[in-house]
Amino acid sequence: MRSVQELLERVRARGGKITPQRALIYQALLGDTTHPTAEALHARLMPALPHLSLTTVYAALNDLAEAGELRRFAAGDGQIHYDPDCSPHAELVCVRCHRIQDAPAPFGQHTLPERVGEFLVLARTELLHGLCPACAARAEGEEAGERANA
Amino acid sequence: MRSVQELLERVRARGGKITPQRALIYQALLGDTTHPTAEALHARLMPALPHLSLTTVYAALNDLAEAGELRRFAAGDGQIHYDPDCSPHAELVCVRCHRIQDAPAPFGQHTLPERVGEFLVLARTELLHGLCPACAARAEGEEAGERANA
DNA sequence: TTCTTTGCAAATCGTTTGCAGCATG
């Protein structure tokens, strides 16, 4: 999934119709490496499409996910995240601020087996839970503070 | 986290109090390799504790998760699953029936890096999405049926 | 006694659904 044009063609090939809303949703998604939620994308599109419904964003993203054009995963923060990058990689999920970023190469770049025993593998989600630099620093500061109080 | 006794000691060491409910919840969890949800565990405990509240199960599990005694992850079916097995392994998640099973060795047994760049890694969740043997067979049957109809 | 846990009821909130009107192919 490189360009928007490429994606539009594939959607059309599946019998989907390209509305102005979907064209912009796809474009926004492809240019977003922050693993946005439907609400995040919706907010980002409000300036361009003030009447865009959140329902429409969900519908567009879920259709793409079912078509295998993007990955849809829950990171443990109670929301669903979407990632147009289906290449093998891992996500770094901060357990404190819930921010998500791609792990830099070569972490998580395991080759995906076609089958594991009798199980047919289609996709993988690898989440590394931990503390991002900012939150780790804040956590250290708090520990120091607690020691001072005791 | 091998035995229930071991776990009870660690909980007590953290200042937690061991109620009959929690003792049974812990025991049921440790003996469960199906990555149960809070509701599944609650249902399983109803015969033993008819008055057990779902709220209590959630509280017990979340406390353990925060203490790092179990893994808490969303598999994409809209529910939260708990797994007492923190050793490196992957989960096979059927996208159709949503059943979850551990991948057999050696899949997913990657060593966990302590840090990835500036990011401090604490735990990993690796999900292999696909079709379990039963659902794969059913899917093939349906495809054959569709071809027959066409 | 002190602090945690229990469990009921009610609230929360991200996501889905029903449906009528509209636009694409």
Added chain:
DNA sequence: CATGCTGCAAACGATTTGCAAAGAA
């Protein structure tokens, strides 16, 4: 013109929260 898409409002459902009573240390 047939079908898929939009978007509003309402439904949904898993999880969380408030709080008073009960129980562990």
